Amino acid sequence: MSGARTTRATPGMPGIDRRTLMKLTAGTAVAALLPAGARAAGAAEATGLHGLSVFGDLGYPPDFAHFTYVRPDAPKGGRMSFRPPSWAYNQNPQTFNTLHSFVLKGDAPPRMEMTFTRLMTRAYDEPDAVYGELAETVDILEDGNLYRFHLRPNAIHHDGSPLTAEDVAFSLNILKEKGHPLVSQTIEEMASVEAEDELTTLVRFSGKQTRKLPLIVADLPIFSKAWWDGRDFTASTLDVPLGCGPYKVGDFQAGRYIEYERVRDWWGNDAPSAVGHNNFDRIRVDFYRDRTVAFEAFKKGNTRIFETFIAKTWATGFDFPAFHAKKVIKKEFPDLTPAGAQGWFFNTRREKFADPRTREAIGLAFDFEWTNANLFYGSYVRTESFFENSPMKAEGPPSAEELELLEPFRDSLPEEVFGEPWMPPVTDGSGRDRSLLRRAVQLLTDAGWTRRDGALVDKDGNALTIEFMTNAPTFERVLQPYVDNLRLIGVPASIRLVDAAQYQARLDGFDFDAVGRRFTLEATPGEGIRQMFSSRSAMVDGSNNLAGIRQPAVDALVEKLIHAKSREAMTTAARALDRVLRAGRYWVPNWYKPVHTVALWDEYGWPETKPRYEFPVETTWWYDEEKAARLDSQ
Numbered sequence: 001m002s003g004a005r006t007t008r009a010t011p012g013m014p015g016i017d018r019r020t021l022m023k024l025t026a027g028t029a030v031a032a033l034l035p036a037g038a039r040a041a042g043a044a045e046a047t048g049l050h051g052l053s054v055f056g057d058l059g060y061p062p063d064f065a066h067f068t069y070v071r072p073d074a075p076k077g078g079r080m081s082f083r084p085p086s087w088a089y090n091q092n093p094q095t096f097n098t099l100h101s102f103v104l105k106g107d108a109p110p111r112m113e114m115t116f117t118r119l120m121t122r123a124y125d126e127p128d129a130v131y132g133e134l135a136e137t138v139d140i141l142e143d144g145n146l147y148r149f150h151l152r153p154n155a156i157h158h159d160g161s162p163l164t165a166e167d168v169a170f171s172l173n174i175l176k177e178k179g180h181p182l183v184s185q186t187i188e189e190m191a192s193v194e195a196e197d198e199l200t201t202l203v204r205f206s207g208k209q210t211r212k213l214p215l216i217v218a219d220l221p222i223f224s225k226a227w228w229d230g231r232d233f234t235a236s237t238l239d240v241p242l243g244c245g246p247y248k249v250g251d252f253q254a255g256r257y258i259e260y261e262r263v264r265d266w267w268g269n270d271a272p273s274a275v276g277h278n279n280f281d282r283i284r285v286d287f288y289r290d291r292t293v294a295f296e297a298f299k300k301g302n303t304r305i306f307e308t309f310i311a312k313t314w315a316t317g318f319d320f321p322a323f324h325a326k327k328v329i330k331k332e333f334p335d336l337t338p339a340g341a342q343g344w345f346f347n348t349r350r351e352k353f354a355d356p357r358t359r360e361a362i363g364l365a366f367d368f369e370w371t372n373a374n375l376f377y378g379s380y381v382r383t384e385s386f387f388e389n390s391p392m393k394a395e396g397p398p399s400a401e402e403l404e405l406l407e408p409f410r411d412s413l414p415e416e417v418f419g420e421p422w423m424p425p426v427t428d429g430s431g432r433d434r435s436l437l438r439r440a441v442q443l444l445t446d447a448g449w450t451r452r453d454g455a456l457v458d459k460d461g462n463a464l465t466i467e468f469m470t471n472a473p474t475f476e477r478v479l480q481p482y483v484d485n486l487r488l489i490g491v492p493a494s495i496r497l498v499d500a501a502q503y504q505a506r507l508d509g510f511d512f513d514a515v516g517r518r519f520t521l522e523a524t525p526g527e528g529i530r531q532m533f534s535s536r537s538a539m540v541d542g543s544n545n546l547a548g549i550r551q552p553a554v555d556a557l558v559e560k561l562i563h564a565k566s567r568e569a570m571t572t573a574a575r576a577l578d579r580v581l582r583a584g585r586y587w588v589p590n591w592y593k594p595v596h597t598v599a600l601w602d603e604y605g606w607p608e609t610k611p612r613y614e615f616p617v618e619t620t621w622w623y624d625e626e627k628a629a630r631l632d633s634q
Contacts, residue, residue: 070276078623094500106236212526
């Protein structure tokens with residue numbers, strides 16, 4: 001990097017130049033300058049903040065050295081290879097044909113976000129807090145509508161060019177204008193972003209933003225403005241975008257594998273939020289169209305870490321030499337995060353699924369108890385709520401505070417919303433609970449379906465059928481007994497197995513009857529929850545509103561939730577929302593387990609403490625050379 005960068009006085013703190021301020025924020029001196037509670041996102045005025053949280057409950061002081069859930073002296077080196085359990089935006093765990101993962105077009109590989117930095121980064125042991133990464137500090141001004149981010153002066157792109165406030169402004173603005181709908185719609189209330197000078201970015205909000213939106217914006221990727229000049233941001237590309245994060249793209253073959261290489265002299269290594277992270281020299285993601293094939297690759301050592309979501313595999317799949325020789329081990333790690341919503345979502349955009357009685361009838365044909373006992377080895381718990389395994393789950397009759405939110409919509413809501421929340425039925429475990437199947441037939445009759453020529457038809461003669469779309473062959477054995485039960489009640493059902501690219505395209509365009517999906521909600525839901533439930537996202541390609549929910553009460557409760565001024569108010573709104581969603585019968589709820597089931601070749605180490613809100617294997621684990629040497633000698 002060439003050229004010099006000048007220091008200057010920081011607005012709002014006369015007489016203190018920026019470099020002096022940076023030194024102060026490493027200690028406790030600046031904390032004394034901050035008003036109580038000023039770290040809450042949306043606080044009226046505050047300067048020199050080292051972190052932000054929605055409700056002002058930061059767990060780390062300004063002088064913190066590292067997060068408590070990392071090993072700060074973790075060894076660097078080695079490699080890891082895995083099949084990512086989670087992904088975002090247009091990323092696809094089965095294939096890829098683009099390296100641009102923040103737009104709607106194309107299938108990108110998971111973990112491209114590791115090649116970019118962000119203004120601030122999440123602390124995974126807190127519900128929503130973020131701490132400085134590219135930004136050393138942030139000021140909150142103008143009644144919480146203006147955020148001034150002060151950037152680290154040593155930040156550079158991977159080609160050595162300076163990373164400036166112009167890059168930040170370009171990145172945030174283009175994500176709002178042309179980014180994936182899950183980004184662009186979420187940050188609508190970000191009014192403008194501009195570079196005040198080379199190392200200062202101003203982010204202005206509309207005044208209608210939620211308390212979490214500044215944190216969401218601060219966690220978005222930062223690109224190189226110069227690299228994207230003259231390129232189409234919305235297009236797919238296999239050109240490697242110029243990054244600035246702790247990893248860069250290494251070797252790859254589209255659709256087969258990609259390797260991420262650690263940037264050894266990354267400018268952010270000494271940031272407290274990065275200490276103890278990014279320990280592997282190389283992270284490899286391999287792509288398999290089938291989970292069974294992926295597990296076979298793991299058994300051979302081609303993949304080194306494998307989190308399995310198939311109960312049968314975990315219970316019976318470890319009869320192979322490397323496991324018996326204790327080269328491969330099995331570990332369970334607690335999962336204390338909200339389990340979220342996993343289920344088969346009905347596409348209510350299609351008229352045949354418009355009536356909730358039809359949807360409920362179809363759901364009654366699924367026998368979870370039989371499935372869990374016979375296919376899952378009893379390892380799962382039935383999902384009941386959209387906010388499962390969290391305080392936001394509705395239980396019992398609504399509280400007075402919940403009723404206050406629900407009463408304005410009483411005339412448009414089912415009466416059950418004002419009593420005990422809807423629960424999926426408990427079957428007799430026979431696989432064909434006749435009482436539930438009879439109830440399903442009655443519900444179909446009540447919904448207006450009549451039998452004609454051996455088929456159930458509506459008043460216009462349209463037949464009721466349902467196709468379950470999946471891209472995982474392993475789900476066929478789960479779905480087949482369900483399909484058989486549906487046929488017993490007169491609903492011809494089928495399973496459509498599609499390849500990865502077609503699956504993503506049909507998902508983005510809502511071209512399905514029903515589809516299985518898991519959404520993991522955050523401990524502090526933000527604008528992104530609109531993408532799951534709000535009416536305005538129902539017809540936006542690529543949104544997470546798979547069911548096509550369009551319900552005024554839901555819209556209002558979502559806004560109450562994300563604009564809540566306290567965690568208690570947020571929890572109340574979430575519980576009320578959960579009652580309405582569950583009463584809508586928008587899905588057939590699936591199952592969850594409160595642990596991560598992970599198999600690995602015994603060459604890795606991990607911190608003693610797992611953060612409550614994430615399982616960051618690739619960023620906080622490390623390669624253990626002593627274990628690896630023992631492994632090689634066996």
